Every structure is written in structure tokens, then in C-alpha cells.
Amino acid sequence: MNRIARPRLTALAVATALASAILATAPAVHAEGTDLSDPAAVTLLADYSCGSVSGSDNAIATRLSAALTGSLNNYLTAYRVSCARAIINAVQARGLSHRAAVIAVTTSIVETTLRNIPGGDLDSVGLFQQRDSWGSFDQRMDPTWSTNAFLSQMLKVSNWQTRPVGDVCQAVQISAYPTRYQEQAQDAEQIVNAVLADTTTGDEPVAGNWDAGNGSPAGNVGVFRPSTGQFHLRMDDGSLKILDWGQAGDIPVSANWDGAGPDNVGVFRPSTGQFHLRMDDGSLKILDWGQAGDLPVAGNWDAGNGSPAGNVGVFRPSTGQFHLRMDDGSLKILDWGQAGDIPVSGNWDGAGPDNVGVFRPSTGQFHLRMDDGSLKILDWGQAGDLPVSANFDGGNGTPAGNIGIWRPSTGQFHLRNDDGSLTVLDWGQPR
Structure with a gap:
């Protein structure tokens, strides 16, 4: 009987076969040459959890x-937002500033595109x-x-509070690519602001003159509760008016x-770029205006025009522009603000058309645009606050709009009156 000749297994062949078997069962590592700062790059690394991924994380990502x-x-992605949230929570637990959160998130965007990976x-x-x-x-x-390990090193960097974000990141990381960090700082600020404000699950503030039918000129506050799709409006006498309107994510x-x-x-429904407006008779008016990422x-x-x-x-935010819809449906563009700002509107001049402005969480300042295009800055609020505007002093006969903030951590409105004094109203559920 003829025998089939078998190749001799050399030591090298055995070693190669054994190595292949080990690699087949070993945990995956990143592909050779993979740039972890590129979110489109394919890696074999499994994402480790940064904590539970919530519907809020998904809404912010969307x-x-x-x-x-x-x-x-x-x-x-929602997972990446959950990792940013974990970083921000650690910064806040340590009592550090909004800027510290931006620096840390910027660093993670560059290092791993906000992924917690084991290699x-x-x-x-x-x-x-x-x-x-x-x-x-x-x-x-x-x-x-x-x-916290990152923050401990960051705190050793001289003038970290005022140096460019990218410079601080590089001072900690000592990267071979030092210019990459500053390029991501603007996006990091948007992500930090979105997580701190988190207008997707908890109450969201709103202001307007709900009692105008009673002849009252003063503005009122209220909240929109995404979990129920309801507005909880505070009337002049402190009573509650509930309106069913909207859904989670609006x-x-x-x-x-x-x-x-x-x-x-x-x-405003970001998923469709549409406004769903409630008219006096309760009917719906839909306006297509805006796109994903816009703030209403x-x-x-x-x-x-009377x-x-x-x-x-x-x-x-991507352009720092307001896109305003006029009565005839035409577009008016105003350059005002920057990425990370939150828009507001009111009649700051007390006459003519309403004006636009922004609240800048990183500084706790309102940057208001007056009729002549000039800038008025008001220090009011802090990182994590959400801005509102209405004529809170209307009962005093003044027509000018006022600003204020709603503080999610306390469920309180801090309203600025014409004379700069503070009115605090408890309204809404703390987050």
C-alpha cells in the first residue's frame, strides 16, 4: 500500500501554528497603524462601558x-456622549470649572474619539x-x-485656566501631534454644554406672557416636561396651567x-427641523425651518413693520449665525455668537423689533445684540444654567425685555429685573 508522504513539522512550523491558535482566541487589539483619533478608522477594540447609555445621551448625539x-x-454616538458625561461628572465632583471639563473632553476626543478602549x-x-x-x-x-488622573496633571500646568485649551492638553499628554487638540476644542465645548444643560429628559425652561389676556404686561415663566410632553406654565397669581404639547427630544x-x-x-423638533406651534385655539401650525444641530x-x-x-x-452653532424667519417666509441672517452659546431673544431696546442674543455658559454672560448692532454684556448665571427672556418687569410699565436663567440643579428661575435685582421663583423639577 502506498503511503502518503507527510511534511515534517519543524520547530518553526510548530511555533507558528501555536502562535496562530493563541491569536485566534486572544482579546482583539487595535489594527496595526490605526489612528485612534480618527472615528472612521476601523479598530478591533471593544468599547468598555463609561456607564449606562441613556435616552438623553442618544438625543444629544442626534x-x-x-x-x-x-x-x-x-x-x-450615544456611547461617546456617555463617555463625555462620565468625564464631566468627574470634573464636577472634584469642584473644577467648566473649562476643566472642556480640556478633558478635548483630550479624549483626540486620543480615542471619546471611547474607553483597552489598548x-x-x-x-x-x-x-x-x-x-x-x-x-x-x-x-x-x-x-x-x-481624575488627567485632572491632577492638568492642575500642575501653569495658567491652565487662561492658556489655549490645546496647549493645556498637550502639556499633559506630551503628544507627537501637538496641534490636534486645539482643532477639537470647539466641538468639546458644544458637547460639554449639551451635557450640562441636558435639555432632553428633565424640565426645560420657557418664558412668555401667559396672562396677557388679563391685561397684564409682565412676562411669566414655565417649563416643558419632555417625559410627559406637557408645558407647566406659571400664571401671574402663581397658579399652574398645563398644556399638552410636544414630545421627548423637542x-x-x-x-x-x-x-x-x-x-x-x-x-422645535430637531429630528425633522420643524416647529410645531400651538395657536390660541389649540390648533397646530407647522413651519419647516432649521436642521439637525440648530437651536431654536x-x-x-x-x-x-407694524x-x-x-x-x-x-x-x-457651527456658523455662529441666527437664521430668522420673517413674516413673509424670507430669511434674515445675523452673525452673532459662537459654538457652545445658547440663543435667547427679547426686546432689549424696548422699542421696534425683538433682538437676539446668546448666553455663554463658559463665562456666565449674556451677549445681547441691540437694535444698532452693538453689544451689551450682562453677567448672569453660570455653567449648566439655561437662559430665558421675557419682560419680567412689565408690571412697572417698562417695555424692555429682561433676561434670566433656570438652574436645573435647584429647579429655580433667577430673573434679572430692570434695576439689576434678582427675583427667584421655584418652578420645575430639579435634575
Whole structure:
């Protein structure tokens, strides 16, 4: 019987076969040459949890992804938002500033595109790609521990509070690509602001003159509750008026859509780029205006033409522009604000059409645009606050609009009166 000759198994062949078997069952590592700062790059690394991924994280990702201008443009996911949230929570627990959160999130965007991964270059792992000299594997893979380790080094950087964000990141990371960080700082600020404001699950503030039908000129406050799709409006006498309008993920707006009587409510739906406005008789008016990533605003842009009806508009963070819809459906563009700002509208001059403005969470300042295009800055609020505007002093006969903020941590409105004094109103559910 003929025998089939078998090749001799050399030591090299045995070693090669054994190595192949081990690699087949070993945990995957990143593909050779993979750039972890590129969200489109394919890696074999499994994402480690940064904490539970919530509906809020998904809503923020949906709203912001297309608006970002850096590497996460169209790549921001709910998981990545959850990692940003873990970083921000660690910053807040340590009592550090909004700027510290922006620096930390910027760093993680560059290092891993906000992913908590168990590998990278050499022995680097985690959100910040920290080497084994920083701590154990388990420590570096823990979002809270790794963020605190990063922050401890950041605090050693001289003038970290005022130096460019990218410079501070580089001083901690000592990267071979030092210019990459500053390029992502603007997106990091948008993400931090969105997480701090988190207008997707908890109450969201709104302001308008709900009692105008009673002859009262003063503005009122209220909240939109996404979990129930209801507006909870505070009337002049402190009583509650509930209106069923909107759904989770919507952003509330208010103006006098009918041009008479009390102000009306409405919502902007980022998923469709539509405004759903509630008229005096409870009917629905839909306006297509805006796109994913825009933030809504409402006011009477056409008042100079004698029109009393309110209009809608959006603030586009990616361009720092307001896109306002006029009565005839035409577009008016105003350059005002920057990425990370939150839009407001009111009649700051007390005459003519309403004006636009922005609240800048990083500084706690309102930057208001006056009729002549000049800038008026008011210090009011802090990071995490959400802005509102109405004529809170209308009972004093003054026509000028006022600003204020709603503080999610306390469920309180802090309203600024004409004389600069503070009125505090408890309204809404703390987050």
C-alpha cells in the first residue's frame, strides 16, 4: 500500500501554528497603524462601558452630531456622549470649572474619539490613552479614575485656566501631534454644554406672557416636561396651567404666534427641523425651518413693520449665525455668537423689533445684540444654567425685555429685573 508522504513539522512550523491558535482566541487589539483619533478608522477594540447609555445621551448625539465641525462630525454616538458625561461628572465632583471639563473632553476626543478602549499605542489604554506608568490597567480603564488622573496633571500646568485649551492638553499628554487638540476644542465645548444643560429628559425652561389676556404686561415663566410632553406654565397669581404639547427630544419656544392675546407655546423638533406651534385655539401650525444641530429661538423680528405676530428662527452653532424667519417666509441672517452659546431673544431696546442674543455658559454672560448692532454684556448665571427672556418687569410699565436663567440643579428661575435685582421663583423639577 502506498503511503502518503507527510511534511515534517519543524520547530518553526510548530511555533507558528501555536502562535496562530493563541491569536485566534486572544482579546482583539487595535489594527496595526490605526489612528485612534480618527472615528472612521476601523479598530478591533471593544468599547468598555463609561456607564449606562441613556435616552438623553442618544438625543444629544442626534442633535449635535451633524453640527460638530471636527473629527466627530457625523460620528457622535450615544456611547461617546456617555463617555463625555462620565468625564464631566468627574470634573464636577472634584469642584473644577467648566473649562476643566472642556480640556478633558478635548483630550479624549483626540486620543480615542471619546471611547474607553483597552489598548492603543504601546501600553496605552482608556479614554485618555494613559501609559502603564499612570496606574494599573483597571484604574486606567475606569472613567472616573482616569479622568481624575488627567485632572491632577492638568492642575500642575501653569495658567491652565487662561492658556489655549490645546496647549493645556498637550502639556499633559506630551503628544507627537501637538496641534490636534486645539482643532477639537470647539466641538468639546458644544458637547460639554449639551451635557450640562441636558435639555432632553428633565424640565426645560420657557418664558412668555401667559396672562396677557388679563391685561397684564409682565412676562411669566414655565417649563416643558419632555417625559410627559406637557408645558407647566406659571400664571401671574402663581397658579399652574398645563398644556399638552410636544414630545421627548423637542425643544420649547414661545411667542405670540397669533399676534393678539397671550403668548403661545410651541416646540422645535430637531429630528425633522420643524416647529410645531400651538395657536390660541389649540390648533397646530407647522413651519419647516432649521436642521439637525440648530437651536431654536422665537421673537417678533418684523415688529418694525407694524406686525404683532411672533416669528421663529434658529441659531446655528457651527456658523455662529441666527437664521430668522420673517413674516413673509424670507430669511434674515445675523452673525452673532459662537459654538457652545445658547440663543435667547427679547426686546432689549424696548422699542421696534425683538433682538437676539446668546448666553455663554463658559463665562456666565449674556451677549445681547441691540437694535444698532452693538453689544451689551450682562453677567448672569453660570455653567449648566439655561437662559430665558421675557419682560419680567412689565408690571412697572417698562417695555424692555429682561433676561434670566433656570438652574436645573435647584429647579429655580433667577430673573434679572430692570434695576439689576434678582427675583427667584421655584418652578420645575430639579435634575
